[in-house]
Amino acid sequence: MRIQSVLDTIRQPEYTGDNRCIPCTVVNLAITVVICVVLAVWMWPVAIGFAVIALASIALRGYLVPGTPTLTKRYLPDRVLAVFDKGPTQTTAVDPDETAAVDAEQILLKSDAVEPCEDIDDICLTPSFRKAWYDRMDTIVETETEREALAESLDTEGEIEFVDHGEAFAAHIDGRSVGQWESRAAFIADLAAARELSNWIDAWETLDVTEQGTVIRGLRVFVETCPSCDGPVVPSQETVESCCREHTVVAIACESCDARIFESTVDPAVEIGQPEAV
Known part of the structure; x- marks a missing residue:
């Protein structure tokens, strides 16, 4: 001893x-x-x-x-x-050439899912898409049909299992990981968006999985009411420091239950303002 x-x-x-x-x-x-x-x-x-x-x-x-x-x-x-994997895992300072394959903002604007805000210089959800998206989130939560909705979205008959790690929410099909989210609330938002966007974007099926994921994830910054606890969501920004470097994490989380809806790591070399909408 x-x-x-x-x-x-x-x-x-x-x-x-x-x-x-x-x-x-x-x-x-x-x-x-x-x-x-x-x-x-x-x-x-x-x-x-x-x-x-x-x-x-x-x-x-x-x-x-x-x-x-x-x-x-x-x-x-x-x-x-x-x-050595000590750099930020994701930054907002990306090479334009790497994002040229899919411009999520333009796709959402052309589909009338988002539009320029009336009172500020930003992008906002259109009232019709907001209602459709929130209705889907409410339906999934109230009926507890996450498994059925995910199975239909992925066109699978495999056994679906959800694992909530507290700081992460993961989905597995037949023991194989198919995705991980910041929280169950973030998963619900993405699942509802995936089901709804096919009704708004004509070329949705022509986008590959990565491109669809970019559009879906970008929508999460527009969440105003938590899908899990039905309370408001608030933005935050904090500096995370390791022994090798420090970086800034911008996040959107539910005020009542602390469930993170969106999180992104920003390179400290980039001037931080408000996180971009998409």
């Missing part, structure tokens, strides 16, 4: 386990190897002793050299951090 207590005192959970910064670890391992080689030339037992201490420090604390997390965040370029 005493040894375990000592280890717990030394250990830094914010830099180890799931929070381990891979670039920090790689840099410190490289430094350890270089120092061990130099020490081995002088006295190999010392090199072995140093290696044991260094590896223990990296394993328990996440790094050997003090200040490594700060130095890594400050001096390693984003493209290097991205190699």
